[in-house]
Amino acid sequence: MKLHEKILTHYLSCTSPVDKEGYLYKKKERNATYQRRWFVLKANLLFYQERPADRHLLGVIVLERCAVRRAESDAQFAFSLVFGPGLKTYRFAAVDRQTQESWVKALLSASHCYLSLLVRDLGRQYEEAKQQQGSGESCSSVTALKPSTYSFLFTAQGPTTAAVVREGRSHSASTVLQAPSIPTKVVAKKSPKLWPRRNAYVTPLNGPAPLYGEWPLVGFDPLEDFRKLHDYYGQEVKKAREEWLRSRQAEEERSDEDLIDLG
Amino acid sequence: MRFNEKELVSLSRQPSEMAAELGMRGPKKGDVVKKRLVKLVVNFLFYFRTDEEEPIGALLLEQCRVEREDSQTFSIAFLDEAERKYLFECDSEEQCGEWVDSIIKASYEFMRKNLIFYRTEIHRLTGKDPLEQYGISDETRFQVSNGLQLMSRDTSSL
Numbered sequence: 001m002k003l004h005e006k007i008l009t010h011y012l013s014c015t016s017p018v019d020k021e022g023y024l025y026k027k028k029e030r031n032a033t034y035q036r037r038w039f040v041l042k043a044n045l046l047f048y049q050e051r052p053a054d055r056h057l058l059g060v061i062v063l064e065r066c067a068v069r070r071a072e073s074d075a076q077f078a079f080s081l082v083f084g085p086g087l088k089t090y091r092f093a094a095v096d097r098q099t100q101e102s103w104v105k106a107l108l109s110a111s112h113c114y115l116s117l118l119v120r121d122l123g124r125q126y127e128e129a130k131q132q133q134g135s136g137e138s139c140s141s142v143t144a145l146k147p148s149t150y151s152f153l154f155t156a157q158g159p160t161t162a163a164v165v166r167e168g169r170s171h172s173a174s175t176v177l178q179a180p181s182i183p184t185k186v187v188a189k190k191s192p193k194l195w196p197r198r199n200a201y202v203t204p205l206n207g208p209a210p211l212y213g214e215w216p217l218v219g220f221d222p223l224e225d226f227r228k229l230h231d232y233y234g235q236e237v238k239k240a241r242e243e244w245l246r247s248r249q250a251e252e253e254r255s256d257e258d259l260i261d262l263g
Numbered sequence: 264m265r266f267n268e269k270e271l272v273s274l275s276r277q278p279s280e281m282a283a284e285l286g287m288r289g290p291k292k293g294d295v296v297k298k299r300l301v302k303l304v305v306n307f308l309f310y311f312r313t314d315e316e317e318p319i320g321a322l323l324l325e326q327c328r329v330e331r332e333d334s335q336t337f338s339i340a341f342l343d344e345a346e347r348k349y350l351f352e353c354d355s356e357e358q359c360g361e362w363v364d365s366i367i368k369a370s371y372e373f374m375r376k377n378l379i380f381y382r383t384e385i386h387r388l389t390g391k392d393p394l395e396q397y398g399i400s401d402e403t404r405f406q407v408s409n410g411l412q413l414m415s416r417d418t419s420s421l
Binding site for chain 2: 001002003004005006007008009010011014016017019020043044045057058059060061062064065066083086087088090105106109110111112113115116118119122123125126129130132133
């Protein structure tokens with residue numbers, strides 16, 4: 001497959017700023033030695049060359065569908081980019097902990113998929129924030145879903161309804177963002193309306209690549225428990241919301257009925 | 264320049280909302296229109312010969328200019344070479360419009376600008392930085408004044 005290199009090098013040298021650069025040691029695949037290279041991270045592309053002043057680029061790594069892992073088995077301050085079964089693992093080593101952490105962090109948030117999810121989430125937060133700033137009446141009917149219900153579900157200490165709604169969504173978004181390498185898994189859990197409508201001309205070449213299960217992510221995932229908690233409660237909330245909307249119509253006929261039946 | 268070809272080919276096989284057979288013409292004089300399966304995945308435009316599994320090529324959709332040439336044709340110009348364009352012929356006006364829109368929105372730089380806009384606005388409206396909860400407020404790539412801010416240089420080489 002031809003990668004039009006000039007387009008990449010042109011993008012690298014254009015005015016938009018670089019996201020991170022510095023020396024790292026890169027492990028050669030063949031003889032397992034480490035070579036010092038100058039790396040430049042821009043968007044979802046990791047370029048490398050011998051020295052910063054060099055005009056000749058040695059290579060580029062496209063950072064999509066890879067996991068970032070700390071790996072200290074063969075070198076200190078080492079980390080790797082794992083693309084999965086049958087695909088490459090790139091191994092790197094930094095000179096100190098700070099450099100290692102800094103690169104790991106930058107690489108974790110580098111993919112297009114990650115940015116896409118983040119933009120989507122922030123877009124929603126923005127709409128919510130605008131609504132609350134604007135007319136209070138319109139938002140209250142949707143977001144004011146019985147504060148008592150939310151208190152019950154989240155066992156939070158007196159949060160406002162709006163904050164809880166945002167918190168709930170943030171949790172789901174952050175769990176999504178904690179697992180940037182498994183976007184297909186996330187799609188299954190999200191409400192359909194949050195994703196773009198399908199194009200009529202979709203002709204996927206192949207089915208999705210087989211999911212190779214969960215890769216251990218960098219460090220620990222502090223939101224692991226929240227993820228499970230939120231998924232469980234998220235379904236209850238969704239159910240409660242639907243029933244509330246249905247019963248709102250029924251309310252006109254039978255005003256005495258309970259607004260929410262949590263079953 | 265080396266690149267992770269196998270991984271990029273694997274990426275090209277991911278399901279995409281924008282994948283269709285279009286008439287594609289290269290930018291050089293003498294290039295003719297050929298039927299290609301064109302597929303948009305993240306910020307890459309892959310193009311395949313029909314029924315082939317591996318793409319012929321991959322075009323990075325950054326620093327490029329997408330334009331409508333006529334009702335059913337759009338073009339992409341790279342390298343600031345306004346006259347050297349790739350041309351794509353669609354089946355309908357609607358399809359053409361969808362492609363132009365999708366390609367523009369697929370650019371990483373476009374998404375980054377949106378992110379910075381939302382971040383700034385949310386902070387203005389709520390007083391909170393929405394990136395704090397994800398622990399990424401300090402990442403250079405999400406900075407509001409990215410072009411003006413001094414990036415902390417890696418000093419490990421010194």
